[in-house]
Amino acid sequence: DTGVSQNPRHKITKRGQNVTFRCDPISEHNRLYWYRQTLGQGPEFLTYFQNEAQLEKSRLLSDRFSAERPKGSFSTLEIQRTEQGDSAMYLCASRSIWGGFFGPGTRLTVL
Amino acid sequence: AQKVTQAQTEISVVEKEDVTLDCVYETRDTTYYLFWYKQPPSGELVFLIRRNSFDEQNEISGRYSWNFQKSTSSFNFTITASQVVDSAVYFCALSLGGYSFNKFYFGSGTKLNVKP
Numbered sequence: 001d002t003g004v005s006q007n008p009r010h011k012i013t014k015r016g017q018n019v020t021f022r023c024d025p026i027s028e029h030n031r032l033y034w035y036r037q038t039l040g041q042g043p044e045f046l047t048y049f050q051n052e053a054q055l056e057k058s059r060l061l062s063d064r065f066s067a068e069r070p071k072g073s074f075s076t077l078e079i080q081r082t083e084q085g086d087s088a089m090y091l092c093a094s095r096s097i098w099g100g101f102f103g104p105g106t107r108l109t110v111l
Numbered sequence: 112a113q114k115v116t117q118a119q120t121e122i123s124v125v126e127k128e129d130v131t132l133d134c135v136y137e138t139r140d141t142t143y144y145l146f147w148y149k150q151p152p153s154g155e156l157v158f159l160i161r162r163n164s165f166d167e168q169n170e171i172s173g174r175y176s177w178n179f180q181k182s183t184s185s186f187n188f189t190i191t192a193s194q195v196v197d198s199a200v201y202f203c204a205l206s207l208g209g210y211s212f213n214k215f216y217f218g219s220g221t222k223l224n225v226k227p
Contacts (some may be wrong), residue, residue: 034215042115042202042217043156056214089154093215099146100206100215102156 003027004103006092012109013082020078021106023092033100034067034073035091036060043091049075082110113138115205117218124193125226132188132221134203140164142208145179145214148184151199162186163208193225 003026010032013019025032030051035043046065047057051072061067064082069075079086087110114137119157124130136145147159160170170177174191190197200222204215 022200035215040219042204042219043215044217045214048214091156099158099161101149101158104153104155107154 002102004092004094006090006103007025007086008106009104010107010109012111014084014111015084016081018078018080019082019108020076021092021108023077023093023103024073025075025092026096026101027073029094029096029101030072031095032069033093033095034075034077035093037089037091037105038087044088046077079108081106084110086110113140113205113207113216115203115216115218117203117221118184118200119221120219121222121224123224123226126195127192129189130193130202130223130225132190132201134186134188134218136184136186136203136205136225138205138207140207144206144208146204146206147177147186147188148202149199149202150202150220153213156202159188190223195225195227198223198225 005024007022011019033048034046036046037043045058046061047067052069053109064080067077079082089105090104091105114195115142116135143164145162149157167179177191199219203218206215207213
């Protein structure tokens, strides 16, 4: 049990709909990361927060994507007007000096 | 730019064989961290090891061992006497260092199939 939880674990949606995912990191970790993993590939960085501040965003994060971390605790990742290309596993991680601890991911399928 | 290459897409071995997973990285930074993660069929990434760029000592943990060689920019992972439970996708990752622990750059992974 890594201590990072994500909800929902699976999400099926129709193209054009909005979806929101939640990540609860390990409580003492102030850094939180979002990654996207497509089939057969390694995870790719999307964005990260230190406490409530969003410090870096990847070019993969189009304007349809928005992430928040109010109060520096849990984080949400919202995708607006989903497209079939958004289908992927969305992974959340929190970090200590020892390494990154990943949640189980949210698998998004856009029909 | 940072890059991690795992040239072996898929490896199949028979139980009890030894297997080495290769990882080659690229970075111009002098301070960085290297990691290995295991992703079983359940999908969750499991942290295995972290190594910093100033520590080239090899490490052994049970049946797992890691060989870090800066001269060849490699961080290879060996499983001794493989078991069926070792079947998973293994990812090598790089993170630039210093005090701030930054994002990971992952390789594309090596799928290990251990057959009984």
